[in-house]
Amino acid sequence: GAVVSQHPSWVICKSGTSVKIECRSLDFQATTMFWYRQFPKQSLMLMATSNEGSKATYEQGVEKDKFLINHASLTLSTLTVTSAHPEDSSFYICSAPRVGRGNTIYFGEGSWLTVV
Amino acid sequence: GDSVTQMEGPVTLSEEAFLTINCTYTATGYPSLFWYVQYPGEGLQLLLKATKADDKGSNKGFEATYRKETTSFHLEKGSVQVSDSAVYFCALSENSGGGADGLTFGKGTHLIIQP
Numbered sequence: 394g395a396v397v398s399q400h401p402s403w404v405i406c407k408s409g410t411s412v413k414i415e416c417r418s419l420d421f422q423a424t425t426m427f428w429y430r431q432f433p434k435q436s437l438m439l440m441a442t443s444n445e446g447s448k449a450t451y452e453q454g455v456e457k458d459k460f461l462i463n464h465a466s467l468t469l470s471t472l473t474v475t476s477a478h479p480e481d482s483s484f485y486i487c488s489a490p491r492v493g494r495g496n497t498i499y500f501g502e503g504s505w506l507t508v509v
Numbered sequence: 510g511d512s513v514t515q516m517e518g519p520v521t522l523s524e525e526a527f528l529t530i531n532c533t534y535t536a537t538g539y540p541s542l543f544w545y546v547q548y549p550g551e552g553l554q555l556l557l558k559a560t561k562a563d564d565k566g567s568n569k570g571f572e573a574t575y576r577k578e579t580t581s582f583h584l585e586k587g588s589v590q591v592s593d594s595a596v597y598f599c600a601l602s603e604n605s606g607g608g609a610d611g612l613t614f615g616k617g618t619h620l621i622i623q624p
Contacts, residue, residue, distance in 0.1 A: 429611070435616060437617075438614075500553035
């Protein structure tokens with residue numbers, strides 16, 4: 394079964410509204426989680442590193458005020474796309490490394506966001 | 510910066526055919542290399558990995574060897590099955606286990622196996 398769960402899998406929202414995507418580690422604690430974005434026929438691009446109890450670290454070119462990341466507990470990180478626009482439509486996927494078991498990185502199922 | 514280049518798909522093969530998906534990388538240090546697989550409607554799953562030169566990762570009949578001299582990590586399988594149809598991603602991490610840093614991914618290769 395899933396080790397990292399993402400919700401929702403699909404979301405359609407109106408332009409100008411905000412959307413929250415959740416990423417949960419189901420049976421382990423993750424002090425760090427990663428958020429990626431994938432445009433059609435492109436690579437998964439790392440957006441930010443979510444750190445439990447502290448501010449997220451954003452990759453160059455990613456607007457931190459637009460993509461709000463909150464890692465309030467050891468099993469949950471959220472990505473909020475604020476004032477969404479059609480160009481934000483993409484596939485968002487999170488991952489969490491499970492330290493201690495070969496340092497395996499587990500990915501969520503991903504979330505398809507469509508902004509209309 | 511780091512980058513991963515993999516062959517573009519879709520790659521269409523008949524069942525029991527031999528599979529190779531090419532992957533090459535550029536990195537500043539000595540990265541760990543990974544192949545992830547994404548089945549329809551599911552998240553990415555680690556297929557195999559190699560953490561140093563000449564290591565061979567293997568799983569479910571798939572193999573890939575870390576070739577430092579050619580900066581490659583090609584994925585191979587001797588006899589594919591319909592159930593292998595999925596999108597395959599090559600990735601690297603400068604961190605040995607990928608624990609502290611995000612991964613750098615290739616664009617993914619869509620593999621279609623026909624009965």
